[in-house]
Amino acid sequence: MMTFLVLRARLRSLYQKHEIYIDTVLKFLIAMIVFQIINTSIGYDHRLKQISVALVLSLLSAFTPSAILVLLAALITIGHVYYLSKILSVIVIMILLIMYCLFLRFTPKLGYAVVAIPVLYFLKIPYIIPLVLGLFATPLSIVPTACGVILFYLFGIIKEAATMQISTSVEDTLQLYTYVIDSLFSNKQLFMTIVIFSLIILVTYFVRRMKFDYAREIAVAAGTLTCILGFLFSDLKLEVSEQIGVMIAGTVVSGILTVVIQFFYIALDYTGVEHVQFEDEDYYYYVKAVPKINVTAPQVNVKRFNTQKNATLPRDLMGKINNEVLPEEEEDYEEDYEEYHEEYQNYDVSNKDDSK
């Protein structure tokens, strides 16, 4: 455990030093993966499929907020489908619009989940999304997750429809349309997946909210178990048992990845170096604010030299002397810092006086 903690601390300081570059490069890589997966799975338009297009778009999304990546991914997908058949692209656009108008505009910060699920399905580990969302978000995240699942199955159907004979007559167009809608709504696997993903989010969320040690790790385990049992049930029921092996392996990998993410998340969340500019009437200030908080793991024992001295302090102050931050006070930490500093100094002085 100790080596992991040291590794975490090292990574943290590394991240703190080069935050701007690491963020940009990571965003670029993620965007590149997303566009490559879109291109390999439904890359019908050879113009959009060129590597230079993917490169330019990835570069663009490396320097812009993550919402732009979601938008670009949607546009590229629509472009590919449009090349294949106009009516199919109209269906995709309409379903996307309905999703946005009725559901996604209420959870704007979780838009990436909609893109992540189809992309991760391609890598066989979509289960990581409900696990991570259950761990870090609210049950409201069921909405974008469900939309992502619907999109994944929609593209599966479109791929099938692409093999059909497509002509431009009105009758064929309507037939294609009814085919897509029929297969989307009669797809039991789609509805089972949505139900199971929602269950995973709920189980993970409620377990991690419980007040016992390692609640977060146990929540991941419970979510993983829910996932395996749920998909086992649905795969057997729908008789698609050839997927079971892949599903179990994917779930286990997702669970492990979630634990890793959760382990580093606490370290990386509060480490961002901030650059701010402001002015008063005398100066311009260009401030680089480096966070000072040291989040120690609860397992680390801290030796107290003078128990008597600490025993008189209130509990929250005691934590500060030992340089450990309780999770609920992390937010308030900065604000309290000054007051505490003064208090602590006063306390020291008065203590010395006593000893004399």
Add this chain to the structure above:
Amino acid sequence: MLNNKKIRIMTKLALYEQKEGKEDIKMSKYYKTDYVRLQVLKTVVSVTMGYILILLMIGMYRAEYIISKLVTFDFVRIGQYVLGLYIMIMAVFVTGSIIGYSLKYDYSRKNLSKYYKSLKKLSSFYREEKAKG
């Protein structure tokens, strides 16, 4: 002379203003009722659009049937059905968004109160400076 305490407060304020406080400060320009009402209005517009799109999709799906029965349709009845469903969906979304956005507003107020506290501290610095001359 640089005043370190003042710089610290100003940095804190600037950080809040540029990051998570951006939306809070925008929201603070509205009264709660106005804010919620605006959001509900936006919701109504978008839900209406979504509903029309869904109707359009259903219409396309049933196009053949609709065209063949166009003459014998009881349009009043269908209209009532469509309108009733619309009102039901709208009621759900409007109630949801009233609750959701009220909670969001209250939450942003809580954050803002911290911000105002720091602002007050800053203004007290200025008062002290003025008193010194």
